[in-house]
Amino acid sequence: xxxxxxxxxxxxxxxLVAALLGGALAAAQRPLGxxxxxxxxxxxxxxxxxxxxxxxxIFGVAYWMFPxxxxxxxxxxxxxxxxxxxxxxxxxLLRAVAEPMHQLQPSSGWGAVLxxxxxxxxxxxLGFAVAMWPRVRER
Amino acid sequence: xxxxxxxFVRTALGYLVVGFSLGAWLLAEKGLGSRTALAWALRPxxxxxxxxxxxxxxxxxxxxxxxxRFGVPRSAYGSAGLAWSAFVLLNAGVLLVSVAPxxxxxxxxxxxxxxxxxxxxxxxxxxxWGRVRPSGLSDI
Numbered sequence: 146x147x148x149x150x151x152x153x154x155x156x157x158x159x160x161l162v163a164a165l166l167g168g169a170l171a172a173a174q175r176p177l178g179x180x181x182x183x184x185x186x187x188x189x190x191x192x193x194x195x196x197x198x199x200x201x202x203i204f205g206v207a208y209w210m211f212p213x214x215x216x217x218x219x220x221x222x223x224x225x226x227x228x229x230x231x232x233x234x235x236x237x238l239l240r241a242v243a244e245p246m247h248q249l250q251p252s253s254g255w256g257a258v259l260x261x262x263x264x265x266x267x268x269x270x271l272g273f274a275v276a277m278w279p280r281v282r283e284r
Numbered sequence: 285x286x287x288x289x290x291x292f293v294r295t296a297l298g299y300l301v302v303g304f305s306l307g308a309w310l311l312a313e314k315g316l317g318s319r320t321a322l323a324w325a326l327r328p329x330x331x332x333x334x335x336x337x338x339x340x341x342x343x344x345x346x347x348x349x350x351x352x353r354f355g356v357p358r359s360a361y362g363s364a365g366l367a368w369s370a371f372v373l374l375n376a377g378v379l380l381v382s383v384a385p386x387x388x389x390x391x392x393x394x395x396x397x398x399x400x401x402x403x404x405x406x407x408x409x410x411x412x413w414g415r416v417r418p419s420g421l422s423d424i
Contacts, residue, residue, distance in 0.1 A: 195334070256315035260316060263312040267305060269304075270300050281290050282290065
């Protein structure tokens, strides 16, 4: 398994645990009197699960197992693959911090971080599709 | 991979891009503090494109490609008719469910879309069932 796939899968496993922990803390915020930031993390928790765990796992495994791009470059462009990885996880981590903070303090500048997160994750989706498209071949 | 899998996977990649684009728009709207009506009207499409159009469709395409092929009579990949039916029905359902919230009285259309998705799932499940076999190489 290529190193990038190992990074994707290990991070996906961490996101799985973190997302479920975040969901538990959000549910327990009121009964246990936890900080309000946990109650504001609902959409973030869903996206950690769906983007960080499921989509991250798919990106990593597809990069590894899809048909080879060519004998010279079996997985296509390394630069594009690394950029996709960095944008997906960088964007998601920005969101994980900025979304609850923006909800609690709407005029404190966290909104700009959310916009940066949106652009980063959009570019990651585009990068993955561009990288995988030539590897999806009939045989 | 077989032709039908390539169509499933390429279509899934298309939904990934469109679904991520809608999601990025919605997240940017939240960050900018604006509430463009069209963006929020497209939120159900964002969910549908990514959950069914991307995730479910990718899983179907890859499963048809990599599941065991031994012991299946007639065609190594199962029934081509069922596989293509699942592809067409799934995508018709995704489009109907996504468009329905934008239309006045779109609820029946959304219900029809869901029914078509169920038919796609049934066609896929019937086709794949016979390919789920033990390898004999593992204890678990």
